[in-house]
Amino acid sequence: MRVNPFIYGILILALFFGVIGGAKAAGVWSVSGKLTASGEKVAPTGANVDEIKGWMTLDEIAAAYKTPVAEILAAFDLPADTPGAAQIKSLESPTFSTANLRAWLRARLGQ
Amino acid sequence: MTTAVHTQGFGKVKPRRRGLAAMLTHHAFRRLTQIGVLIFIVFIAVRHQLVGENGATITASWEAYCPMGGLETLYKFIVTGGKFVSHAHLSNVVVLGAALAVALLARNAFCGWICPFGFIQDTVGSFSAFVQKRAPMLRRAVKTLKTKAARLALLDRYLRFLKYGVLAWTVLGAAAYGFMVFRDFDPWAALWNLLELSLAGGTLVLAVVLIASLFVERPWCRYACPLGAATGLVSLLSPIYLKREANACRECAICTKACPMGLPVHTATTIKSADCVGCLECVDECPREGALELKLGVPVFGN
Numbered sequence: 001m002r003v004n005p006f007i008y009g010i011l012i013l014a015l016f017f018g019v020i021g022g023a024k025a026a027g028v029w030s031v032s033g034k035l036t037a038s039g040e041k042v043a044p045t046g047a048n049v050d051e052i053k054g055w056m057t058l059d060e061i062a063a064a065y066k067t068p069v070a071e072i073l074a075a076f077d078l079p080a081d082t083p084g085a086a087q088i089k090s091l092e093s094p095t096f097s098t099a100n101l102r103a104w105l106r107a108r109l110g111q
Numbered sequence: 112m113t114t115a116v117h118t119q120g121f122g123k124v125k126p127r128r129r130g131l132a133a134m135l136t137h138h139a140f141r142r143l144t145q146i147g148v149l150i151f152i153v154f155i156a157v158r159h160q161l162v163g164e165n166g167a168t169i170t171a172s173w174e175a176y177c178p179m180g181g182l183e184t185l186y187k188f189i190v191t192g193g194k195f196v197s198h199a200h201l202s203n204v205v206v207l208g209a210a211l212a213v214a215l216l217a218r219n220a221f222c223g224w225i226c227p228f229g230f231i232q233d234t235v236g237s238f239s240a241f242v243q244k245r246a247p248m249l250r251r252a253v254k255t256l257k258t259k260a261a262r263l264a265l266l267d268r269y270l271r272f273l274k275y276g277v278l279a280w281t282v283l284g285a286a287a288y289g290f291m292v293f294r295d296f297d298p299w300a301a302l303w304n305l306l307e308l309s310l311a312g313g314t315l316v317l318a319v320v321l322i323a324s325l326f327v328e329r330p331w332c333r334y335a336c337p338l339g340a341a342t343g344l345v346s347l348l349s350p351i352y353l354k355r356e357a358n359a360c361r362e363c364a365i366c367t368k369a370c371p372m373g374l375p376v377h378t379a380t381t382i383k384s385a386d387c388v389g390c391l392e393c394v395d396e397c398p399r400e401g402a403l404e405l406k407l408g409v410p411v412f413g414n
Contacts, residue, residue, distance in 0.1 A: 003404075005391050008351065008389070012389070016210070028201060035169050054196075092197060
């Protein structure tokens with residue numbers, strides 16, 4: 001059966017935006033980890049290391065978990081002059097990641 | 112309005128479109144779609160840059176709409192029951208799902224109709240063609256280069272498998288290390304990082320892709336794009352494909368020259384390649400009625 005090229009184009013757009021629109025309508029959509037599902041801003045509280053996200057800065061983590069930035073840098077062999085405003089995700093390497101930091105803090109705090 | 116139609120023993124010559132009919136083509140439809148998506152992404156990226164990471168208002172970054180992020184976080188998303196690697200969000204998984212849904216039902220059309228990086232390569236290629244038309248010396252130089260490069264056709268065939276290696280590295284690397292190993296080499300990410308005046312390995316890849324686009328159409332899509340590799344594999348199950356009617360075709364090879372992915376359309380019976388991006392440039396350029404058409408049939412086996 002022959003397919004009209006215009007119908008083909010409409011099918012592509014309907015499929016693509018239909019899946020995205022359907023997901024949004026069903027609440028299966030989030031474009032930032034900085035907001036909760038109800039739209040409130042997320043910030044580290046120091047209560048549970050699982051809340052740590054890649055967009056959080058070293059300063060935020062240090063303040064929330066009462067751990068000096070220098071100690072974090074030393075634990076992962078990161079350069080000592082790394083700014084505290086650096087986001088964790090910007091420092092990721094095979095030896096340092098958000099998951100590694102969570103595990104290290106968990107062990108350090110005995111959580 | 113049309114000019115006279117005549118036959119020469121093959122399919123009828125398509126009537127020449129004039130005026131509004133010449134503008135209302137599926138080619139224009141596709142270009143408008145690509146431009147619309149690119150404008151949306153530029154708006155998102157500029158807004159995010161202006162508001163900043165820690166502004167009073169939280170804005171989405173361009174990365175939130177990239178299906179590559181979905182591909183890179185897919186393993187973690189599945190095994191952890193909904194967690195993501197850094198830089199990825201639920202939106203990435205949804206957009207990846209949308210791209211795969213398109214691939215499953217309508218071939219690899221995400222690359223041909225929606226992907227803004229594909230459009231950028233198309234635009235650089237069109238600019239190159241425009242300049243070559245007006246500079247005969249350059250045109251001759253490029254033609255000579257292409258004639259010499261034609262001897263490397265076998266290399267082109269094998270280089271196309273490179274993207275499956277990049278796909279494996281991207282997915283398995285993210286699964287093994289828990290972060291986006293491909294991101295630093297991603298030319299699309301490098302393009303937006305330029306907004307932040309940040310340079311990475313991807314900047315060099317971006318430069319190579321843009322320069323190569325002057326001579327080869329869609330080099331990133333042909334040889335290295337991991338997302339195109341994934342959607343291309345899924346597109347093999349699509350019920351939509353291109354069919355060349357040998358009785359109506361003069362084998363003029365205009366379709367092959369028009370194909371941005373360099374597929375040998377004029378010698379094929381059906382075009383079901385994972386590399387076909389469904390742009391329909393070949394159908395648009397084909398001068399014969401019924402020689403090259405888009406068909407709906409049984410997936411994989413239908414002809």
